[in-house]
Amino acid sequence: MGNEGRTEVERLRAADSDREKVAEQLKAALDEGRLSLQEYDDRVREAYASKTYQELLVLLTDLPKPGLSAAEVAAKRQAQARREARKxxxxxxxxxxxxxxxxxxxxxxxxxxxxxxxxxxxxxxxxxxxxxxxxxxxxxxxxxxxxxxxx
The missing domain is CATH 1.10.287 (Helix Hairpins)
Structure with missing residues (x-):
């Protein structure tokens, strides 16, 4: 049910508050230098035009959570890989x-x-x-x- 449940949620219609949250995450990515101004403008435009959660999630797939550096993201991935390897x-x-x-x-x-x-x-x-x-x-x-x- 892991992927089936997720795809069902992704097909649900997004609310204005969901679009605003994504816009805030995009703004944080712009502030951190992860997006150029042009990319930010394009993604925010797409965010406010999105109808489903899936359309919103696509805009964030290549961005880490706000406030995380590339080193922190890499360290988290390595730690997860080490945990999986020890299992x-x-x-x-x-x-x-x-x-x-x-x-x-x-x-x-x-x-x-x-x-x-x-x-x-x-x-x-x-x-x-x-x-x-x-x-x-x-x-x-x-x-x-x-x-x-x-x-």
């Missing part, structure tokens, strides 16, 4: 969740048995380290491959 793929998140749940269950059962049984118990939960180490190796490998692909 684990969904499949790995599911596998880590399953491993953690199984490890907790094993530890709880072992703890309950150790507390109630008088004999020495074999510490079987230690074997959960093996799939955990394998999963860690796969995670590191996937992240390294994703890092190389971004370069």
């Amino acid at each position: 684990l793929p969904t499949a790995l998140l599911v596998l880590w969740t399953i491993w953690a749940a199984l490890t907790v269950v094993n530890l709880v059962v072992f703890g309950l048995l150790a507390a109630t049984v008088e004999t020495e118990l074999y510490p079987w939960p230690v074997w959960m380290i093996v799939p955990g180490a394998a999963l860690a190796a796969v995670t590191v490998g996937v992240q390294a491959i994703r890092h190389q692909q971004r370069r």
Whole structure:
């Protein structure tokens, strides 16, 4: 529904207050030196002639929000890219969740048995380290491959 909902909104008719907001953003872009006077005049004329939100949004697509420098825009994009790169793929998140749940269950059962049984118990939960180490190796490998692909 992400793009469908957006295109439906873009087809809605714009109000005078919407046109004025776009004109204010264009004025801020002119003041910051992002638009020439001729570009500003053309865009403001188009803004006041616009009937839909889509026609208004087109006038702003190549402009950052007022007050942001090019360096700030680039820094925000880089930060977003780094956040996306650190995110684990969904499949790995599911596998880590399953491993953690199984490890907790094993530890709880072992703890309950150790507390109630008088004999020495074999510490079987230690074997959960093996799939955990394998999963860690796969995670590191996937992240390294994703890092190389971004370069």
